[in-house]
Amino acid sequence: MGRNVGEILARPCALWPRKPALVDQGRTWSEVQEHVERDAGALRELGLGLGERVAVISRNSARYFELYFSIPRAGGVIVPLNHRLAKPELEYCMKDSGSVMLLADREHLDLASEISNSVVCIDDWDTSTASAPPAVEVSEDELFGIFYTGGTTGQPKGVMLSHRNICEGAINVVIAMGYREDDIYLHAGPMFHLADGCGSFATTWLGASHVFIPGFSPEVLLDAVESHGVTSMTLVPTMYAMLLESPEFSTDRLKSLRRVFYSASPMPPGLLERVLDAFDCEIGQGYGMTETSARLTALSPEEHQRFSSPGATNLERARLASAGRPIVGTEVRIVDEHGEICPPGEVGEIVARGPNVMMGYWGMDSTNVLRDGWMHTGDLAFTDDEGYVFIVDRSKDMIISGGENVYSVEVESALYSHPDVLEAAVIGVADPKWGERVHAVVVLRDGAATTEDALMNHCRAQIAGYKIPRSFEFRDSLPKSGAGKTLKRELRLNVMSEQ
Amino acid sequence: MGRNVGEILARPCALWPRKPALVDQGRTWSEVQEHVERDAGALRELGLGLGERVAVISRNSARYFELYFSIPRAGGVIVPLNHRLAKPELEYCMKDSGSVMLLADREHLDLASEISNSVVCIDDWDTSTASAPPAVEVSEDELFGIFYTGGTTGQPKGVMLSHRNICEGAINVVIAMGYREDDIYLHAGPMFHLADGCGSFATTWLGASHVFIPGFSPEVLLDAVESHGVTSMTLVPTMYAMLLESPEFSTDRLKSLRRVFYSASPMPPGLLERVLDAFDCEIGQGYGMTETSARLTALSPEEHQRFSSPGATNLERARLASAGRPIVGTEVRIVDEHGEICPPGEVGEIVARGPNVMMGYWGMDSTNVLRDGWMHTGDLAFTDDEGYVFIVDRSKDMIISGGENVYSVEVESALYSHPDVLEAAVIGVADPKWGERVHAVVVLRDGAATTEDALMNHCRAQIAGYKIPRSFEFRDSLPKSGAGKTLKRELRLNVMSEQ
Numbered sequence: 001m002g003r004n005v006g007e008i009l010a011r012p013c014a015l016w017p018r019k020p021a022l023v024d025q026g027r028t029w030s031e032v033q034e035h036v037e038r039d040a041g042a043l044r045e046l047g048l049g050l051g052e053r054v055a056v057i058s059r060n061s062a063r064y065f066e067l068y069f070s071i072p073r074a075g076g077v078i079v080p081l082n083h084r085l086a087k088p089e090l091e092y093c094m095k096d097s098g099s100v101m102l103l104a105d106r107e108h109l110d111l112a113s114e115i116s117n118s119v120v121c122i123d124d125w126d127t128s129t130a131s132a133p134p135a136v137e138v139s140e141d142e143l144f145g146i147f148y149t150g151g152t153t154g155q156p157k158g159v160m161l162s163h164r165n166i167c168e169g170a171i172n173v174v175i176a177m178g179y180r181e182d183d184i185y186l187h188a189g190p191m192f193h194l195a196d197g198c199g200s201f202a203t204t205w206l207g208a209s210h211v212f213i214p215g216f217s218p219e220v221l222l223d224a225v226e227s228h229g230v231t232s233m234t235l236v237p238t239m240y241a242m243l244l245e246s247p248e249f250s251t252d253r254l255k256s257l258r259r260v261f262y263s264a265s266p267m268p269p270g271l272l273e274r275v276l277d278a279f280d281c282e283i284g285q286g287y288g289m290t291e292t293s294a295r296l297t298a299l300s301p302e303e304h305q306r307f308s309s310p311g312a313t314n315l316e317r318a319r320l321a322s323a324g325r326p327i328v329g330t331e332v333r334i335v336d337e338h339g340e341i342c343p344p345g346e347v348g349e350i351v352a353r354g355p356n357v358m359m360g361y362w363g364m365d366s367t368n369v370l371r372d373g374w375m376h377t378g379d380l381a382f383t384d385d386e387g388y389v390f391i392v393d394r395s396k397d398m399i400i401s402g403g404e405n406v407y408s409v410e411v412e413s414a415l416y417s418h419p420d421v422l423e424a425a426v427i428g429v430a431d432p433k434w435g436e437r438v439h440a441v442v443v444l445r446d447g448a449a450t451t452e453d454a455l456m457n458h459c460r461a462q463i464a465g466y467k468i469p470r471s472f473e474f475r476d477s478l479p480k481s482g483a484g485k486t487l488k489r490e491l492r493l494n495v496m497s498e499q
Numbered sequence: 500m501g502r503n504v505g506e507i508l509a510r511p512c513a514l515w516p517r518k519p520a521l522v523d524q525g526r527t528w529s530e531v532q533e534h535v536e537r538d539a540g541a542l543r544e545l546g547l548g549l550g551e552r553v554a555v556i557s558r559n560s561a562r563y564f565e566l567y568f569s570i571p572r573a574g575g576v577i578v579p580l581n582h583r584l585a586k587p588e589l590e591y592c593m594k595d596s597g598s599v600m601l602l603a604d605r606e607h608l609d610l611a612s613e614i615s616n617s618v619v620c621i622d623d624w625d626t627s628t629a630s631a632p633p634a635v636e637v638s639e640d641e642l643f644g645i646f647y648t649g650g651t652t653g654q655p656k657g658v659m660l661s662h663r664n665i666c667e668g669a670i671n672v673v674i675a676m677g678y679r680e681d682d683i684y685l686h687a688g689p690m691f692h693l694a695d696g697c698g699s700f701a702t703t704w705l706g707a708s709h710v711f712i713p714g715f716s717p718e719v720l721l722d723a724v725e726s727h728g729v730t731s732m733t734l735v736p737t738m739y740a741m742l743l744e745s746p747e748f749s750t751d752r753l754k755s756l757r758r759v760f761y762s763a764s765p766m767p768p769g770l771l772e773r774v775l776d777a778f779d780c781e782i783g784q785g786y787g788m789t790e791t792s793a794r795l796t797a798l799s800p801e802e803h804q805r806f807s808s809p810g811a812t813n814l815e816r817a818r819l820a821s822a823g824r825p826i827v828g829t830e831v832r833i834v835d836e837h838g839e840i841c842p843p844g845e846v847g848e849i850v851a852r853g854p855n856v857m858m859g860y861w862g863m864d865s866t867n868v869l870r871d872g873w874m875h876t877g878d879l880a881f882t883d884d885e886g887y888v889f890i891v892d893r894s895k896d897m898i899i900s901g902g903e904n905v906y907s908v909e910v911e912s913a914l915y916s917h918p919d920v921l922e923a924a925v926i927g928v929a930d931p932k933w934g935e936r937v938h939a940v941v942v943l944r945d946g947a948a949t950t951e952d953a954l955m956n957h958c959r960a961q962i963a964g965y966k967i968p969r970s971f972e973f974r975d976s977l978p979k980s981g982a983g984k985t986l987k988r989e990l991r992l993n994v995m996s997e998q
Contacts, residue, residue, distance in 0.1 A: 002854060007830050014832075015824055015886035171828060175673050205827050325514055328704050329670060331506055333513075355501060387514035 002140025003167035005201070009036065009069045012207040022062045023184060023209045023228045032066060039063075039070035041130035046101065046120070050075035050136065053146065055099035055116070057081045057090070057108045059214040060191045063122050065200065067103065072163075075136040078145040080192035083108055084404070085156075085464045091115050093148045093156055096363060140164040146362050147194055147290045150398070150407040150467075158362030159290045161194075168355040169194075169293025170201035172329035176298040177261060177284065179232060183208035184256075186224055186233035188216055189403065195263050198294035199234055208232075218246035222253050231258040234286070236403025237267045237435050240275050249278070257281040259301060263288075264403040265435050266321050266391075276308055287323035287389070291375055293356040296332050297389050299324030315384070322388040323381070330354035334381055334389070339374075344385040347392055350377045397488065399428030399436045406438055406467045408488075414462045415440060415469075418455060420448035423478050425486045426469065429495045440469035441491055443477060501639025502666035504700070508535065508568045511706040521561045522683060522708045522727045531565060538562075538569035540629035545600065545619070549574035549635065552645065554598035554615070556580045556589070556607045558713040559690045562621050564699065566602065571662070574635040577644040579691035582607055583903070584655075584963045590614050592647045592655055595862060639663040645861050646693055646789045649897070649906035649966075657861030658789045660693075667854040668693075668792025669700035671828040675797040676760060676783065678731060682707035683755075685723055685732035687715055688902065694762050697793035698733055707731075717745035721752050730757040733785070735902025736766045736934050739774050748777070756780040758800060762787075763902040764934050765820050765890075775807055786822035786888070790874055792855040795831050796888050798823030814883070821887040822880070829853035833880055833888070838873075843884040846891055849876045896987065898927030898935050903965045905937055907987075910966050913958045914939060919947035920954075922977050924985045925968065928994045939968035940990050942976060 009032070012021065017030035027035075048054065054076045058064050071078040079097045081090055094102065094115050104112035106123040113119050144163045148156040161169075177199070179185070185203040187210065189196045203210070211228045213220050216239055224230060235243075240262060243249055259282040266285065267275065276283060282301035288294040299322060307316045326332035333341050334348040342348035351374040358375070360366035369376045380393040397408040408426035415424035423443035428436035444450060452472045459468045473495075479487040508531070511520065516529035526534075547553065553575045557563050570577040578596045580589055593601065593614050603611035605622040612618050643662045647655040660668075676698070678684070684702040686709065688695045702709070710727045712719050715738055723729060734742075739761060742748055758781040765784065766774065775782060781800035787793040798821060806815045825831035832840050833847040841847035850873040857874070859865035868875045879892040896907040907925035914923035922942035927935035943949060951971045958967045972994075978986040 007853075010830065011825065011827065171670055171674070174827060175670070326510065328510065328673060331509065354506075 003164045004138065004140060005069065005072055005144055005163050005166050008167065008170060008201050008205045009033070011205055016207050019207070020209055022065065023211050024224075025062045027062065029207075035063075035066050035127075036070040036073055037132035038127040038130045039066060039125075040073035041133045042125070042127035043071065043074040043076060044133045045130055048074055048076050048100065051077060051143070053077045053079050053097045053099040055079040055081050055094055055097065055102045056104075056122075056192070057083050057102060057112055058105035058122060058191075059083065059107060060187045060196075060212045061105065061122075061214065062210075062212055063125075064191045065187070065210060065212070067122070068197070068200070072138075072144060073136070074133055075138075077143050079158075080145065080147060082148065082190070082192050082464070084190075084466060086460075086462060087111065087114065088462055089156060089464065093158070096156075097146050097148075097158055138163060140167070141359075143359065147192075149290050150405050150410055157364060160359040160362050161290075161293055162359050164355050165293045165358060166197075166201060168329065169198050169295070170205055172293075172327055172356060173198045173202040173286075173295050174206060175329060176286065176295055176300075176327040177202065178259065178300075179203050179206055179208060180258075181207045183232045183258070184211060184228060184230050185209065186211045186213065186221070186228075186230040188213060188221060188233045188235055188239065190215070194290045194294045195234060195403075198288075199232075199261075203232070216242075218243045219248050222246070222248055225256060226253050229256040231256055232260065233257075234261040234263055236264040237262050237271060238402040238433060240267065241271055241433055244271075244274055244278060251278055251280055254279060254281070259284065261286055265400045266323060268430075268432070268435070269321060271432075272320055273308070276304065285324055287391070289377060291358045291369070291377070292330065292352050292354075293358070295327055296330060296350070296352050296377075297324045298327050299388075319384070319388045322384075322390045325387045325389065330356050332389070333374075334383055339371075342382065344383050347380055347382045350379045350381050350389070350391070351375060352377065393489075399426070399438055401428065401431075401436050401438055401466060402434045404464075404466045410463060411438060411440065411459070411467050411469060414459045414467075415442065415455060417462070418450065418458045420444050420450040421455075423486075425478055425488060425491055427488050427491050427495070429471070429492070431470075434470075437471060438467060438469045439471045439473070439495065441473045441475055441478065443475055502663045503637065503639060504568065504571055504643055504662050504665050507666065507669060507700050507704045508532070510704055515706050518706070519708055521564065522710050523723075524561045526561065528706075534562075534565050534626075535569040535572055536631035537626040537629045538565060538624075539572035540632050541624070541626035542569065542573040542575060543632045544629055547573055547575050547599065550576060550642070552576045552578050552596045552598040554578040554580050554593055554596065554601045555603075555621075555691070556582050556601060556611055557604035557621060557690075558582065558606060559686045559695075559711045560604065560621075560713065561709075561711055562624075563690045564686070564709060564711070566621070567696070567699070571637075571643060572635070573632055574637075576642050578657075579644065579646060581647065581689070581691050581963070583689075583965060585959070585961055586610065586613065587961055588655060588963065592657070595655075596645050596647075596657055637662060639666070640858075642858065646691075648789050649904050649909055654909075656863060659858040659861050660789075660792055661858050663854050664792045664857060665696075665700060667828065668697050668794070669704055671792075671826055671855060672697045672701040672785075672794050673705060674828060675785065675794055675799075675826040676701065677758065677799075678702050678705055678707060679757075680706045682731045682757070683727060683729050684709050685720070685727075685729040686711045687720060687732045687734055687738070689714070693789045693793045694733060694902075697787075698760075702731070715741075717742045718747050721745070721747055724755060725752050728755040730755060731759065732756075733760040733762055735763040736761050736770060737901040737932060739766065740770055740932050743770075743773055743777055750777055750779055753778060753780070758783065760785055764899045765822060767929075767931065767934070768820065770931075771819055772807070775803065784823055786890070788876060790857045790868070790876070791829065791851050791853075792857070794826055795829060795849070795851050795876075796823045797826050798887075818883070818887045821883075821889045824886045824888065829855050831888070832873075833882055838870075841881065843882050846879055846881045849878045849880050849888065849890070850874060851876065892988075898925070898937055900927065900930075900933045900935050900937055900965060902934075903963075905966045909962055910937060910939065910958070910968060913961045913966075914941065914954060914968075916961065917949065917954060917957045919943050919949040922985075924977055924987060924990055926987050926990050926994070928970070928991070930969075933969075936970060937966060937968045938970045938972070938994065940972045940974055940977065942974055
């Protein structure tokens, strides 16, 4: 008998029915269970059929947490949408997934109504008269959810994750992150993203409690940590930088924290040092991607402590810039173009295998990334001789800015659609606040005189705000390889030498 | 892509090739990998075919550890035999499993030759000239090993565990037991048993190191802990009692221990108190069975500490006699005869579901214990209102004496085969040293005058020494139910009232 996301919730409901589950709501696990059953019943009453997709567009909330359980409980498949996407992108996700309804919070209600004709406002949704639907039997290999991520094709790709994917991903995180039954977990990052999801499922399985903030700001986060005694959370490096810069910040306000994580990218060394100083708790890092139900490698708090201690060797200190090592529960390798394992020091592609690897992309051929069960991440890396993974490049041309993935090809497509743009190349450049900044190198057509501002406005209508280039460079031509491919590495080197 | 036991070993070999893996041998992970490849090659050279069974009879050793990986690496299925069984029992296991060869240590070589005509002595087995066999592809649902356990039918039953069963069982134990990468794990219990196996796979996956003792004695264990800096081990309650009684015991000799466990049964309260006093480390408990790839519930070190503290309520203190709570990764319920979940306080049967539940019994119908994916353990229990599981009876009529499972029906069958025995009922009675003691209530035929000693000798030829009754009671008749079934509960109550 296989795994089902329902079993994750069943454990705390059976063992701690009266324990506060969603702390800021004062809601116990037994009440969560009731809500989930009722919401599932209401979804069925709305006509939801087995296997049909239900999209969600919402900021973080207790109800969002419950939807991750009530939609599958009703036999549906959840499609969490990135609320920061632009309308055409959201329209694409709705249409591509074939979602039959869209659950939206009040803030996104108008937008939701523009992209779906079957919208439910979850802030006003009273399901108290609904009753629990009949039990739904699904095998562990059936679809749990579709998670859209930016794609190299310029369109978001729907990552299909099964019940087993989610469960195994959660178990991997329980082990790698060392969450505990008595944790109070803050949903600091956006809940549509599996970086929060894997921590959420992991902590739920353990019976930990949850706190939600609608979105990140230093002030809101500090208040939440302080008033609810938060013990654990995962932030992207940018959020740490913003926290430390906030006038409201003081180490004392974070004294309930036991263990915090950063993900999406290694922390710039200067920032990590400041964080280790300012946070009086354990600090760990996780690396992964939606396609692998999140985590693949981790750098543990013990390693952070050891490698940042005065006695650490240079080699050890350098490991603070790594993504750590492969975690228990999934196989991770660095391989060359023939699939052979690279010796330490040699750059290859990160590939991963295991029950955490996605079923494939929804409605798309995935054979180019899923080969013999190995997920080809597109990230280039090498290991040192103790297996620490150093990511050197993302062959997918992905920029991680403030924790959000930006695929350069999406931004380039937006730029190319401007009549004055002859050529465009988008790269990530180091940025003290955002980790990486989206930077565009543009060649205009002869005689054109478009400005940065005009190009930014042009992009704004097509892609999410965080994807819009924050800096521009106009050139007469782009450096090319013999085969005519734009040499982005050269562009990156140029930018670095100018900084 | 699914799980394979090979991935458990692959991780430490990739990440810590030069780290001491088998401490007492001074053997690194890279050397273990070499040994496993060579032994697998040698098994193929001996003619081992894919899917064929290879039995092992041996005390604990480094090579035994490696066989758990080299036999599947060669495409074979491991059948670890309990070396304490009597010859007829071992013959049954060999024949039932259809094992094509028997790997034996020197101590069991003569016995091995009596029950197999294809014996290899693993103490003299030089495989240094063998080379790695071609890779073997097996799905995660294929058979990894057959683990024989005593059966209610009077014959051992072969528990079939798949690669996935073993891997998921190991992951469950990583989480529940809190093993760590820097642990030094002592194989204190017998390695043919999955109580050691699940800890062994779990610690290997994490990259912890291993120490072996051929068998348990207080002196050998104390020496091993002290000389190798052992940090973790699992003992049955009887072993703790023997340790504390040993003149060689001193708390100081165990100072390297970080966290130890007991399993097989809750610890008698007096003993637990003494252990908590004498061991200056964390203490936890695990409950489970071979059929569920071992662990199902656990009582954590934190719970031991909390429930034994001076401030603990009576209710909390009572939980020290429980088997703890269902662990993450497997579903555990107490159900009535209709399969409905019992409310707290009501006695029902412990059932478990999840990818850790066995494939079935080898060559036997398992539909009576595996129903809708739920393993019916035969153990009767109730929960308190926080989900702690209190085992009250084993409906399989199993006695756990010194950590070994004894099925009363096996012992009764041996007794019944004596010409003078008219009726026999075997029960477990509380025993300060063994936890439970095998106790026989016997009705002799008219005019017969057989003695205890004669019956013990009679049993010795048929069943393992630990199964032989340690005390006897002769009666004129046995108490019976209306349907004629022997009322063992009444016998147990009689014995208790006499003690």
